[in-house]
Amino acid sequence: MDLLIAALQGLWFIFPAMVPNSAAVLLGGGVPIDLGRRLKDGSRILGDGKTWAGLIGGIITGISVGLIQYGAAEILDPTGVWSFDPFPSGIYAIAALACGALMGDLFGSFIKRRLGMAQGAKLPILDMYNFVAGALLLTMVVQREWVVTRFVYGAGMVSLLTILIVVPLLHRGTNIIGYRLGKKKVPW
Ligand code: CTP
Numbered sequence: 001m002d003l004l005i006a007a008l009q010g011l012w013f014i015f016p017a018m019v020p021n022s023a024a025v026l027l028g029g030g031v032p033i034d035l036g037r038r039l040k041d042g043s044r045i046l047g048d049g050k051t052w053a054g055l056i057g058g059i060i061t062g063i064s065v066g067l068i069q070y071g072a073a074e075i076l077d078p079t080g081v082w083s084f085d086p087f088p089s090g091i092y093a094i095a096a097l098a099c100g101a102l103m104g105d106l107f108g109s110f111i112k113r114r115l116g117m118a119q120g121a122k123l124p125i126l127d128m129y130n131f132v133a134g135a136l137l138l139t140m141v142v143q144r145e146w147v148v149t150r151f152v153y154g155a156g157m158v159s160l161l162t163i164l165i166v167v168p169l170l171h172r173g174t175n176i177i178g179y180r181l182g183k184k185k186v187p188w
């Protein structure tokens, strides 16, 4: 039972980092973040798949969803098991999760372009984990304790393992939905 709770906590606390990517697919398009510029290697800095609308829309959506979770936990859960932490530290964590997720996503595209890969080309491990890694790293910088108590110490390992298993599956699922909706050119 404790393991199940730890697994569900992992998904609950990483959720503000999972929303921005999906939201970026739905809200993205238009002006690319790199404004079409290339580096000396001849490839785009980030490519046409990373747009300002996706970045800003994704961050706003991720923070909004996180704030709803934050409020729900504060109001409905007297045990504190689902709490993001009291104000303001929980809010900082949510903002770092959402921003870090999309920073990880941009970093992934930057690496793909440096490898000479076209926009939308598949790079399995990087594509699956860039946003989780970015989210946890940025949150570590801002709120180290927040991350280690939830994802490293004790049952936190179970939470971390759960997200490492479930995130690629959800990522794949949402990408197929994005593809069917005509929002993505490829189903990955
Ligand atoms: N998207 C966006 N802005 C972002 C992130 C995503 O507009 N910051 C939108 C783009 O329409 C993009 C789609 O979401 O094509 C899918 O995102 P993703 O799979 O991350 O990008 P790719 O197009 O595969 O590009 P890359 O090869 O750089 O990963």
Ligand code: MG
Pocket: 120, 121, 127, 188
């Ligand atoms: Mg992609």
